Amino acid sequence: MKKFMLLYNGPATPPEDMDPEKVKAIMAKWGEWMDKVGDAMVDMGQPMANGEAVMDDGSAGKATELSGYTIIQTEDMASAKKLVEGHPFLSDKTGKFSVEVHELLPAPEM
Numbered sequence: 001m002k003k004f005m006l007l008y009n010g011p012a013t014p015p016e017d018m019d020p021e022k023v024k025a026i027m028a029k030w031g032e033w034m035d036k037v038g039d040a041m042v043d044m045g046q047p048m049a050n051g052e053a054v055m056d057d058g059s060a061g062k063a064t065e066l067s068g069y070t071i072i073q074t075e076d077m078a079s080a081k082k083l084v085e086g087h088p089f090l091s092d093k094t095g096k097f098s099v100e101v102h103e104l105l106p107a108p109e110m
Contacts, residue, residue, distance in 0.1 A: 001073045003042060003104040004080040008089050010097030012047070012067035029088035037083050043071040077103060 015023045034041060051063030068089075074080050080101050084090075087099055 001075065002080075003071055003073050004077070005102045005104055006045075006070040006072065006080075006084065006087075007066055007100040007102065008068040008070075008097075009065055009100060010067060010089070010092075011065055012049075014049070026088060029091065033086065033088055036086070037072060040072045040074050040083060041070070042073045043069075045070040071104070077101065 018026075034044065045068055047068045048066055051066060053061035053063045055061045072080060072083055074083065080103075084099050084101060089097055089099055
C-alpha cells in the first residue's frame, strides 16, 4: 500500500465566521466522506491557517492558500483520486478550491 497526502487548497472560511447550522451541515458531509474512505484513512489531518513562506534566500514569500491536509493509504494514484470524488472541500463548484493528491515517498537513506 502507498500513502498519499491530500492538500486542501482554497480560501476556507474559519468556522467561527460561519453560521453554526452551516458548520454543522459541512461537518456532516466531512463525516460522510470519512465513512466512505474507511480503513484507507491514515491521518484525518486538521485545518491550517496563517501560512508564511521562507524563501531559499532568507526572504519572506507568499504562502499558498493551503487550508488543511489528510493522509490516506491505497494501492495507487488512481485509487487515491477515486477516494477524493465527492469530497466536501470540492462542493463549492467555483473553481477556487482544489484537493491536491501527492504520493508520499520513502525518505532517502542517510
